[in-house]
Structures are given as C-alpha cells and as structure tokens.
Amino acid sequence: MPSDKMTQGIGALLVLLGIIIILTPWVIFPVCEVHDIYMVLQSGVKMPMPCGWTARAETGIGALIVVAGGLLLARKTPETKQAVGVFSIAAGVLVILFPTVIIGMCKLADHPCRQLTLPALEILGAAVIIIGGYLLWKRE
Numbered sequence: 080m081p082s083d084k085m086t087q088g089i090g091a092l093l094v095l096l097g098i099i100i101i102l103t104p105w106v107i108f109p110v111c112e113v114h115d116i117y118m119v120l121q122s123g124v125k126m127p128m129p130c131g132w133t134a135r136a137e138t139g140i141g142a143l144i145v146v147a148g149g150l151l152l153a154r155k156t157p158e159t160k161q162a163v164g165v166f167s168i169a170a171g172v173l174v175i176l177f178p179t180v181i182i183g184m185c186k187l188a189d190h191p192c193r194q195l196t197l198p199a200l201e202i203l204g205a206a207v208i209i210i211g212g213y214l215l216w217k218r219e
Contacts, residue, residue: 167211
C-alpha cells in the first residue's frame with residue numbers, strides 16, 4: 080500500500096510540474112512577448128522573438144507531462160511506472176533543450192526571458208528528469 084500512495088504522490092507531482100511548466104513562460108516568469116517586446120521587421124510587422132516560440136513549445140510539453148502524471152494517477156502498474164518514467168526523462172530533456180538548443184531564447188542578456196524564464200525552465204526540466212529516473216529505478 081505505501082507504494083500506491085507514493086505512486087499517487089509522484090503522479091500528482093508530475094501534474095503539478097506540468098502545470099508550472101505551462102505557466103512559467105506566460106505567467107510566472109513571462110517571456111518578452113508578454114512584456115510587449117517583439118522583433119520588428121523592415122516591413123513594420125511585429126514577430127515574436129525566439130522566446131515566444133519556446134514558450135509555445137513548453138506549453139505543449141507541459142501539457143504532455145500533465146497527461147503522463149494523470150496516467151500514473153489512474154494506473155499504478157509497474158509497466159505504467161516504467162513508461163511514464165521513460166517519457167518523463169524524455170520530456171524533461173526537451174524542457175531543457177527547447178530554450179537552450181532547439182529554439183533558443185533572445186540573445187540579449189537583459190531580456191526577461193534570459194534572466195528568469197530560462198533558469199526556471201532548466202530547473203523544472205531537471206526536476207522532471209529526476210522524477211522519471213526515480214520511476215524507472217523503483218518501478219516494481
């Protein structure tokens with residue numbers, strides 16, 4: 080029985096982390112787009128900076144982490160723990176890679192996305208990776 084409660088707690092923690100990942104670039108530590116900082120093209124068209132696209136990607140990854148946590152809350156089998164563990168590790172890596180390598184953030188160090196959003200997403204991604212590793216380690 081204690082294992083079931085632990086699994087429920089980990090599932091709830093994944094749901095919470097997913098929600099925080101969704102909210103981080105828009106509400107908690109907003110990216111430049113929320114602060115009305117855009118890239119203006121020569122034609123006068125405002126385009127989101129890279130951090131705006133990263134925020135959209137993080138919203139999707141965060142939603143998938145919420146679904147994985149919900150799956151863990153619904154099914155507590157060793158196979159589910161293993162699958163959610165593998166998925167969590169992959170999703171956590173993507174949470175870190177989107178703002179650092181895949182899409183990136185603004186180049187200027189004084190932009191809000193570089194000062195607050197980036198470190199927060201790196202920490203949240205690391206937390207999701209650690210939880211996924213724990214689920215793989217304790218999958219029985």
